[in-house]
Amino acid sequence: MQPIIPYYGSVTKCEEVPITFPPQHQNRQPGLEYMMNPLPIYDNPNYIGTGKLKHKTAIITGGDSGIGRAIAVAFAKEGANSVLVYLNEEQDARATKEAVEKLGRKSLLLPIDLREKKAAEQIIAQTLKAFGSINILVNNAGVQFPQPSIEKITDQQLETTFDVNIQSFFRLTRAVVPYLRSGDSIINTTSVQAYAGSGQLIDYASTKGAIVSFTRALAHNLAGKGIRVNAIAPGPIWTPLQPASWSAETVKTLGANTPMKRSGQPYELAPAYVLLASEDGSYITGQTIHVNGGQTMTS
Template sequence: MYPMYPYIGYKTTCEEMPISFPPQHQDRQPGFEYLMVPRPIFDNPHYLGSSKLQGKVAIITGGDSGIGRAVAVAFAKEGADVAIPYLDEHVDAEETRAVVEGYGSRCLLLPGDLRDEAWCHEVVQQTLACFGQLDVLIINQGVQFPQTSILDISRQQLEDTYRTNIYPCFFLTQAALPHLKSGSSIISTTSVTAYAGAPLLVDYSSTKGAIVSFTRSLSLQLVSSGIRVNAVAPGPIWTPLQVSSYTTDYITTLGNDTPMRRAGQPFELAPTYVYLASDDSRYVTGQVLHVNGGTMTET
């Protein structure tokens, strides 16, 4: 009844039938990837690494699942070791570690709350203690709590959304910066909602807009040091964030309103982060790359 997501290599066009997902919802954030049906596709078997990140060490927040997991796996294929700060999704995190180590890279799991400034500093210190260096910081954690009216956004929700989505951008950068060197990269995950808006996600969208401005301003501040700062703006992607945010009915048509008429899969974003972390993008800073199924945005 519900077709599985197109397999890797499947050619989709806007004329084809939209992809549907089975109705499902998880009553917690963060959600669990291992409970999703179908499971998100995080590893493209046709993606062959070419040592673009050989010898580098990356922190990937939220790397236990979703987009972060796909990025961690792609980084491992490119030769990087990864540290993964996450909240408490231990089953997902262990699965990610197994895949990363299966590709020959080291993986440090760091469960804790990134809303806590002290923990953000501890994440950096534990990464340095384990690997001896830090080259790439990927700030990817996030929550969203849809509300039909701004009047329904409580102070607690507002604080949770901002403390999760934007505060760690500052805390982690402040902790990491003394240890980054020329050629290092800082990459944040913003969203198409920062540009197109989203009526159900006023607070979430505003944090993603803040990440865009953070990226642009910080890139100007650090350009003379040779540290590049960029961001990726996904559209609707099949991740635990979706099933823990929206109603069961909403999930069934996730992404059908994009020009490609489908949601993206995490593996479809991972090469973008590899590009921004590698020397291929040495002339790119202060930019946001859009991976959103064809939605037009003003950058």
Template structure:
């Protein structure tokens, strides 16, 4: 259910009222959703599923919280079972599994490090063992470490950002592809920063640019196999990544730069992933859909 805190009541007003968050910071990435104030809104009770993904199985990386949790819930509402992959956020992952189960679908939580190529093969194997098939692959894992200067981006940070944000796209796709059939879909989470840039996120935004190119090129490679490949480019979204990467002072104004003068909530993105995973988007591949509160981008 949607929490009844004032942030949501402000969001539902017709006029665009600036919405701010209490200052907060977590010292470890990817961050923990249950510690956030307010907790992100993952489920919209007004969203009614209509069987768009009935009988489907999806793997969702980063599915424990934030955008991944919202997508897991929306997929469950549409009739899909999900395997969610997470690094260490077990309490968040178990909460997501309970939310999926509440809508009558199964959720398989899988803990591990997607920076290891062998783990992707394990994820696919465990999903196939549990569910028997894979229909959709949602590649949603990510980290970011803001730096005011490129000179402050260490070799370790650069490698970690790339190994987390883009390398698993290759590892997971290579592991899952032999088991995907015509009609299957691959959906990545890109970012508005791939198009608008971000002065504090040079390495992060460049990985998101790589995801855009990955999406376009892979879509061309797989179109003859009947597999569609697309991406979603969120703007500022209230997720654990924000409070674990930015200072408490920065968090107070997060999202105010959008024309809507607020950050988005994860549930506002989820229907875009449903669209790209379902037959509603049967003539869509190689595309990036922008959900960013009105920020204009060059596509």
């Protein structure tokens, strides 16, 4: 029986947060949540929304699963409708849509490859057609391809990593900004890798560092319009990207090297996104919130 720590209340169908995981690997990026064992915990039923995002519309890239699903559910509890942008993970996307709609909010599914130059315009057009406005943009899509050395990183891998992880952020943000108003918010998902880069994730860490700088510069640029721009830097979180990136043996002890000795679950990040999207974060811009189990305390 794997070690567990007690959780303070029921979390979906599970009452315990796992510390170790069964060996598992998926052969495609960005991974499929429904194939994971155990399933990630995306909802904390003890989190009760208070209407902080009522009547707002959020675009969430990578919204089908993992952190994106947890964000969509927390936003729905706070009253927001969501546009879930994803590559081709249909089963996961439908499950997220169902979770949002059970909470009384609407969700639009958009299977779009963010590497396509016209993707941003398509997302904007479909969002406005469905909801008429855009208030929150969460740039959350990402891929990572571990390599033992920089010599193993091909031009194709380099281009894919940068195109998905930072260039898509730039293009979609550029397209969204004209539709945002004072009080609206942009939130970018960076990573602990921007601050404590792994030798096996050189290209990935580089894009995550770029996201931090993008966030700071854009915050300066948009402050005069009352639009806030911030970032979240997750540590090791139990999402489909993990088994899709690492070997089965590595996955077993995901997060064991953090001071908290475990990986995080998607639901543990969602309240930080709510903070930055809502009036509660009205005096926060250009900042990065670290949700990483203490991984960078000594960095």
